[in-house]
Amino acid sequence: MEVRSESVTTQARSDIKLPPPSAVPKPRVQVWFVRVCSSILVWTCLVQLFAAGELWHSRIFTGLTNQISRFSAPVELLPFPPPLPPPRNYTSNGILLVSCNGGLNQMRSAICDMVTVARLLNLTLVVPELDKTSFWSDPSGFEDIFNVRHFIDSLRDEVRILRRLPKRYTRKYGYQMFEMPPVSWSDEKYYLKQVLPLFSKHKVVHFNRTDTRLANNGLSLPLQWLRCRVNFQGLKFTPQLEALGSKLVRILQQRGPFVALHLRYEMDMLAFSGCTHGCTEEEAEELKKMRYTYPWWREKEIVSEERRAQGLCPLTPEEVALVLKALGFEKNTQIYIAAGEIYGSEHRLSVLREAFPRIVKKEMLLESAELQQFQNHSSQMAALDFMVSVASNTFIPTYDGNMAKVVEGHRRYLGYKKTVLLDRKRLVELLDLHHNKTLTWDQFAEAVKVAHEKRTGAPTHRRVISDKPKEEDYFYANPQECLCEGTNCHDLFGHRNSNLTR
Numbered sequence: 001m002e003v004r005s006e007s008v009t010t011q012a013r014s015d016i017k018l019p020p021p022s023a024v025p026k027p028r029v030q031v032w033f034v035r036v037c038s039s040i041l042v043w044t045c046l047v048q049l050f051a052a053g054e055l056w057h058s059r060i061f062t063g064l065t066n067q068i069s070r071f072s073a074p075v076e077l078l079p080f081p082p083p084l085p086p087p088r089n090y091t092s093n094g095i096l097l098v099s100c101n102g103g104l105n106q107m108r109s110a111i112c113d114m115v116t117v118a119r120l121l122n123l124t125l126v127v128p129e130l131d132k133t134s135f136w137s138d139p140s141g142f143e144d145i146f147n148v149r150h151f152i153d154s155l156r157d158e159v160r161i162l163r164r165l166p167k168r169y170t171r172k173y174g175y176q177m178f179e180m181p182p183v184s185w186s187d188e189k190y191y192l193k194q195v196l197p198l199f200s201k202h203k204v205v206h207f208n209r210t211d212t213r214l215a216n217n218g219l220s221l222p223l224q225w226l227r228c229r230v231n232f233q234g235l236k237f238t239p240q241l242e243a244l245g246s247k248l249v250r251i252l253q254q255r256g257p258f259v260a261l262h263l264r265y266e267m268d269m270l271a272f273s274g275c276t277h278g279c280t281e282e283e284a285e286e287l288k289k290m291r292y293t294y295p296w297w298r299e300k301e302i303v304s305e306e307r308r309a310q311g312l313c314p315l316t317p318e319e320v321a322l323v324l325k326a327l328g329f330e331k332n333t334q335i336y337i338a339a340g341e342i343y344g345s346e347h348r349l350s351v352l353r354e355a356f357p358r359i360v361k362k363e364m365l366l367e368s369a370e371l372q373q374f375q376n377h378s379s380q381m382a383a384l385d386f387m388v389s390v391a392s393n394t395f396i397p398t399y400d401g402n403m404a405k406v407v408e409g410h411r412r413y414l415g416y417k418k419t420v421l422l423d424r425k426r427l428v429e430l431l432d433l434h435h436n437k438t439l440t441w442d443q444f445a446e447a448v449k450v451a452h453e454k455r456t457g458a459p460t461h462r463r464v465i466s467d468k469p470k471e472e473d474y475f476y477a478n479p480q481e482c483l484c485e486g487t488n489c490h491d492l493f494g495h496r497n498s499n500l501t502r
Contacts, residue, residue, distance in 0.1 A: 258393055
């Protein structure tokens with residue numbers, strides 16, 4: 001310390017005039033000198049930095065900004081995300097574990113129903129398990145398709161949702177879980193009277209089937225509104241799926257207006273429905289064998305032509321080509337095929353492609369590397385088709401399956417975007433009459449247009465058949481209770497038909 005003090009003092013004497021050492025104690029001289037020099041140094045640096053910063057900002061940064069602005073639009077500040085709703089404070093009556101069955105959109109509707117059941121019974125819901133054992137054998141979990149964090153947070157003011165079942169209630173820890181499939185098309189009374197008491201006896205109840213387990217009609221408005229809230233707000237796809245789906249839509253829109261054609265002419269659909277019109281004998285036999293292979297497809301012996309005459313078959317690609325032309329779609333119409341692998345591949349699409357050359361699929365619009373992570377995951381691929389279908393200028397399903405219904409409901413929710421709901425029974429009659437030359441082309445086209453004048457997804461009441469819920473209109477295809485908030489529903493939907501009941 002003494003050596004260091006002497007050197008500092010010596011250096012200071014050579015720079016500035018100081019009192020003799022005998023006048024000021026050596027330690028006090030050192031402290032005073034260090035403080036003065038440090039202050040001068042700090043202020044000098046600050047002044048230099050400020051001056052340099054002003055110069056850099058005015059000349060370099062501004063110039064760089066001007067160069068960037070030539071190539072890109074001004075960037076808008078992103079708004080802060082809305083605050084989370086406060087969690088609902090309630091005493092849970094138990095834990096509800098659900099395993100969804102079916103394809104993506106069947107499971108989507110089931111998830112909405114199960115959140116609603118959990119809210120009705122004051123339960124804690126575990127993030128639903130998705131079907132991995134169906135025909136598609138898709139290993140995707142909930143978090144692979146939907147934004148699980150958003151799902152939990154956005155609904156926390158209604159239902160408490162856990163990412164996974166607590167360990168103490170798992171089989172690994174010796175817990176015997178109670179499993180059951182709820183009765184289909186059930187109302188609030190069923191769940192309150194017959195299901196809720198089960199949670200008093202069993203802390204956890206597992207619903208091992210969830211398709212159509214909640215009634216379309218007869219539920220209280222708050223429950224119907226909650227079903228819509230989950231469907232339209234709570235269920236968002238993962239950021240990866242959202243980004244790729246948005247890119248698909250952007251590419252299509254840059255090419256002009258487009259039709260999303262849900263061409264349900266896939267092998268599993270034909271095997272399940274027993275529809276083989278237009279197929280060879282070998283193809284019909286292949287489809288029949290497939291139907292017998294899967295035990296959960298209960299109906300085995302099916303007469304294809306009878307089913308077709310009843311309007312229960314998806315239209316063939318050749319039939320679709322005639323129907324689209326009859327509806328007035330021009331040859332240069334851009335058509336996006338929202339479907340999986342078409343049975344018969346490009347051979348079966350040849351007539352449709354000849355009539356409408358601008359047919360595209362996601363595999364044609366995206367790089368193979370972009371789709372690679374979603375390959376062999378049918379539900380994730382279906383999610384891409386779902387987003388494109390919702391965004392399309394016109395949506396046309398060739399079969400009224402779950403995707404067709406859920407997309408129809410979304411398009412109604414977004415302002416009744418045009419959805420052509422094909423009357424397949426009437427179309428089969430007209431197609432056959434045209435093929436046997438009973439109807440000229442002009443007569444056929446006029447009849448097709450007349451048959452679909454009021455089948456474009458306009459506001460309407462759901463058809464209710466109280467004793468036949470499978471035959472009435474599906475809630476998720478037309479969630480009318482959620483479509484007229486703040487308006488007069490009577491004015492929006494018009495007079496109710498006399499043969500419909502509430």
